Amino acid sequence: MNRDPTDxxxxxxxxxxxxxxxxxxxxxxxxxxxxxxxxxxxLPKIHKEGAPLRPIVSAINSPTYNLAKVLSSLMAPLRWTM
Known part of the structure; x- marks a missing residue:
């Protein structure tokens, strides 16, 4: 990418x-x-040969983080459990 699209x-x-x-x-x-x-x-997968990395994405403070938190709380009652 040529520039940061965060803004x-x-x-x-x-x-x-x-x-x-x-x-x-x-x-x-x-x-x-x-x-x-x-x-x-x-994060390394230490149980595997060569310790490959497991990719983790932390979206805290990203532009859509607060929106996702509010939508998650609104949709939580709509989840059905087994």
Whole structure:
């Protein structure tokens, strides 16, 4: 990539939230605060030959993190359990 798309994603996320028509208090919880790009790191699989890495993506503080948290809490009652 030539440049970091974090600011573009944060701007688009804010615009979509603003146009959603949701209550102000809910929209305030969804807006990205100080967005940072998601972090990718690897954890070694020590039980395998050569210890290959298992990729992990941490989305904390990413532009869509707060939106995902709110949507997850809203959709939690809709999950069905076995």
């Amino acid at each position: 573009t994603v944060a701007s688009k996320t804010s615009n979509l939230i603003r146009k959603s028509g949701l209550p102000e208090e809910m929209m305030g919880r969804m807006h990205p605060g100080a967005p940072a790009p998601p972090r990718l790191y690897g």
